[in-house]
Amino acid sequence: EAAEKGGYDHYMLKEIHEQPGALRQTLSGRVDEVAGDVDLDVDLSSEVLADVEEIQLVACGTSYHAGLYARRLLEEFADVRVTVEVASEYEFTGGRDPWETLVVAVTQSGETADTLSAMRKAAKAGARTLAVTNTVGSTAAREADDALYIRAGPEIGVAATKTFAAQVTALSLLTVHIGRRRGALSSERASNLLENLRGLPGAVQQLLDASERLEAVASEYVDEDAYFFVGRKLGAAVALEGALKLKEIAYVHAEGFPSGELKHGTLALVTEDTPVLTVLTEGARPKETLNNVKEVESRGAPVIGFSSYDAAANYLDVEIPIPDLGALEPLVANVGLQLFAYHVANELGRAIDKPRNLAKSVTVE
Numbered sequence: 433e434a435a436e437k438g439g440y441d442h443y444m445l446k447e448i449h450e451q452p453g454a455l456r457q458t459l460s461g462r463v464d465e466v467a468g469d470v471d472l473d474v475d476l477s478s479e480v481l482a483d484v485e486e487i488q489l490v491a492c493g494t495s496y497h498a499g500l501y502a503r504r505l506l507e508e509f510a511d512v513r514v515t516v517e518v519a520s521e522y523e524f525t526g527g528r529d530p531w532e533t534l535v536v537a538v539t540q541s542g543e544t545a546d547t548l549s550a551m552r553k554a555a556k557a558g559a560r561t562l563a564v565t566n567t568v569g570s571t572a573a574r575e576a577d578d579a580l581y582i583r584a585g586p587e588i589g590v591a592a593t594k595t596f597a598a599q600v601t602a603l604s605l606l607t608v609h610i611g612r613r614r615g616a617l618s619s620e621r622a623s624n625l626l627e628n629l630r631g632l633p634g635a636v637q638q639l640l641d642a643s644e645r646l647e648a649v650a651s652e653y654v655d656e657d658a659y660f661f662v663g664r665k666l667g668a669a670v671a672l673e674g675a676l677k678l679k680e681i682a683y684v685h686a687e688g689f690p691s692g693e694l695k696h697g698t699l700a701l702v703t704e705d706t707p708v709l710t711v712l713t714e715g716a717r718p719k720e721t722l723n724n725v726k727e728v729e730s731r732g733a734p735v736i737g738f739s740s741y742d743a744a745a746n747y748l749d750v751e752i753p754i755p756d757l758g759a760l761e762p763l764v765a766n767v768g769l770q771l772f773a774y775h776v777a778n779e780l781g782r783a784i785d786k787p788r789n790l791a792k793s794v795t796v797e
């Protein structure tokens with residue numbers, strides 16, 4: 433087993449570090465930056481997509497957070513109406529013609545019972561379905577009209593890490609595919625997004641190179657009452673994911689939410705013993721998020737910022753710089769949140785790869 437972990441103490445840490453390679457695989461052979469287009473092996477032609485009025489993303493857990501990220505990308509770059517729903521809450525509400533709805537099931541394993549059941553509900557009503565999955569031949573891949581593989585390679589750690597990054601990357605490619613075919617995305621804007629995608633593995637590597645710094649930050653803030661994760665827009669999706677990682681593997685109370693909601697409740701819980709982790713990057717409305725950061729900073733909470741926003745520096749106790757990468761900056765920040773969660777859990781001596789009460793794939797509803 434030690435050999436399989438490739439010198440790392442845990443599969444999770446190995447998989448966090450595998451992200452640059454995994455993302456290269458997700459992108460491999462699919463990007464034409466010059467033409468500003470992608471080549472995905474899916475049956476979603478311009479004719480089919482012209483009829484699509486709404487895209488519904490259904491997923492659970494980490495995959496749901498990838499769906500939240502993708503919603504904003506699809507809205508912004510493909511100009512299409514999108515809903516995201518936790519699969520166990522999903523009820524199909526399609527247009528007059530069910531084919532007007534494209535239901536995208538996001539599932540690493542392709543076997544999550546709630547997600548399969550949502551997908552079946554949609555298919556039964558006549559909607560077109562697409563599975564975005566890591567697992568070739570999985571039930572979701574076989575049952576959906578189409579499958580888009582994220583190609584992250586096997587993930588052993590129960591807490592999803594590299595598969596989240598690969599899901600968001602694959603969904604970014606899907607965004608370009610849909611945006612171009614619906615005539616909503618110019619080749620210039622597409623090229624720009626694709627250039628950022630090409631830069632993603634290198635940017636993730638930069639965060640990984642700061643791993644020791646995050647280990648030190650984790651050991652400084654290991655013993656606190658609670659942890660809050662905040663951001664806006666794409667940063668809100670990542671905030672939810674950062675909190676989930678910490679809960680899953682460290683067993684400490686953590687909450688993630690859009691930073692604008694702080695003042696509507698959680699601010700009452702903020703003290704000098706509740707670190708606030710925040711995403712202050714492009715795609716995460718850093719100016720507005722900084723206003724919320726000031727609210728917690730003035731109440732003495734330590735603020736850990738994953739930031740490409742210079743104006744924030746004075747308000748942060750810890751600043752982790754995020755390289756320029758447009759709409760993918762929050763995804764890079766997420767790698768820092770993964771490392772933070774890992775090192776907190778490690779300090780606490782938790783069973784990181786097999787957290788109590790949790791399973792890699794949940795096959796009951």
Ligand code: G6P
Pocket residue numbers: 492493494495538539540541542543544547590591592790791792793794
């Ligand atoms: C379980 C795992 C999570 C995962 C979720 C959805 O709860 O522990 O890491 O995000 O299932 O799994 P899926 O395979 O559908 O992405």
